[in-house]
Amino acid sequence: MLNRKIFSNMERDVIGEVMNISLGSSATSLSSILGKRVEITVPHINVTTAQEFSYKQLEPAIGVEINYIEGLKGVNVMIWKRSDAKIILEALLNKKIPDEEFEMDEISISAICEVMNQMMGSAATALSEFLGKHINISTPIAFEIDDNNEFKSKYFAEDDEIVVVSFDLSIEGEVQSQFINVMEVSLAKEIVSNFLRETEKSTSIEIQTEENDNIEKEDAVNKKIDTIIKQNNDYEEIIKRERMKTNQNKKEKEETFVNVRPVEYESFDDEEEVLSEEQLSNLELIMLVPLTISVEIGKTSKQIKDILEISPGTIIELDKQAGALVDIIVNGKLIAKGEVVVVNDNFGVRVV
Structure with a gap:
């Protein structure tokens, strides 16, 4: 020792x-x-x-x-x-x-x-x-x-x-x-x-990501303010032009009716969409639909003559290396990847 x-x-x-x-x-x-x-x-x-x-x-x-x-x-x-x-x-x-x-x-x-x-x-x-x-x-x-x-x-x-x-x-x-x-x-x-080194890098990335998120949020707020100011200026310019047209029309015609109303500004508040009872009912029905989940460890292609020669003990080589992540498929669509595990004597897959 x-x-x-x-x-x-x-x-x-x-x-x-x-x-x-x-x-x-x-x-x-x-x-x-x-x-x-x-x-x-x-x-x-x-x-x-x-x-x-x-x-x-x-x-x-x-x-x-x-x-x-x-x-x-x-x-x-x-x-x-x-x-x-x-x-x-x-x-x-x-x-x-x-x-x-x-x-x-x-x-x-x-x-x-x-x-x-x-x-x-x-x-x-x-x-x-x-x-x-x-x-x-x-x-x-x-x-x-x-x-x-x-x-x-x-x-x-x-x-x-x-x-x-x-x-x-x-x-x-x-x-x-x-x-x-x-x-x-x-x-x-x-x-x-x-x-x-990887731990320090991950920590640095998390800090940098948080700083970038804050910068992006601040930029988004500033852009929204700029947009509001620009739209207000545009509305004021429109009103100014309309008034000039109205005055011009008054000169040409003694009596001209002008429908003047306050400008309605576009709302910038996001309104949360509320589902109706019928939509909620339909959503509950959809949630009860069973979907088939399959796990694909690999695949390969063989000629028909090779397939006909398959018998107990035949080893078929797949296109994935041992230990590689497997594909998790729902109704024929790839939704995630994972690694094979054993759970209470049964095979399972851990999503990664």
């Missing part, structure tokens, strides 16, 4: 909140893949050295390397129990694998990489929205950790300071376990600085 304090309490809270939101999206993605309820709890953060870092509670373990290639710079390494990876594979394949037959061969590694790709894709999307910048990651690389020292030396020097974020993992009816997320201090500090 390090003696000096690298992160303030506020910075630790930021790291915890960022990881909580990003890995929360990963839980939703994993739940969609497995068809089971998945929960990832609020993280526990520990700052230590690579030499002191230990993950014995997860051994035998597998590692998953995630490289940030846009938006952030650094490497994120996730460490999972080998037994948890086996359970996830069993859920994907819908069959039990005896312990003696399970091995991290090419097929197993490929399947784990695909699961991690979708999970971390969702995490990157959530992180992008949270930090206000585009975040992109490389395809995750999964591997079995055979040698502890070799694993550590691959990513860190012995005296390197690292951030270890631990999560409790729950998969409905299958897993009550834990996994670890490890990153360099520099990557954690970059995440914190990006978050604080």
Whole structure:
């Protein structure tokens, strides 16, 4: 354990909140893949050295390397129990694998990489929205950790300071376990600085927006006053011309009747429209009309011959990336976008 304090309490809270939101999206993605309820709890953060870092509670373990290639710079390494990876594979394949037959061969590694790709894709999307910048990651690389020292030396020097974020993992009816997320201090500090910069920017925009609103309101009032003055001047000019015409007509004709009446100025007060009882009744009837709400996660086009070949187990690739926002459609019209969530074992969508 390090003696000096690298992160303030506020910075630790930021790291915890960022990881909580990003890995929360990963839980939703994993739940969609497995068809089971998945929960990832609020993280526990520990700052230590690579030499002191230990993950014995997860051994035998597998590692998953995630490289940030846009938006952030650094490497994120996730460490999972080998037994948890086996359970996830069993859920994907819908069959039990005896312990003696399970091995991290090419097929197993490929399947784990695909699961991690979708999970971390969702995490990157959530992180992008949270930090206000585009975040992109490389395809995750999964591997079995055979040698502890070799694993550590691959990513860190012995005296390197690292951030270890631990999560409790729950998969409905299958897993009550834990996994670890490890990153360099520099990557954690970059995440914190990006978050604080985005927060300051949002605050500045809110203040500027409020000032702009006040200026716009003041300009609108001034324009309305100018309009009233101009209209008054126009009315006075009209009256003046009419009087001159009347005097001229009196000279030409001894008796000419002139209908003179006060000028009626246009009202500038907005009158609130009041609905009649019939309109209110019609509105109530409209409110009772049921509309169909559908959520579209993606779409694609296939040739008829490809469609005829579809059978149980066929995977159809859609036009949206994992973790992307879904379309919320009412009666064929797009009204909003949202993200898929799990509510009491049912799928739902959170409008964003």
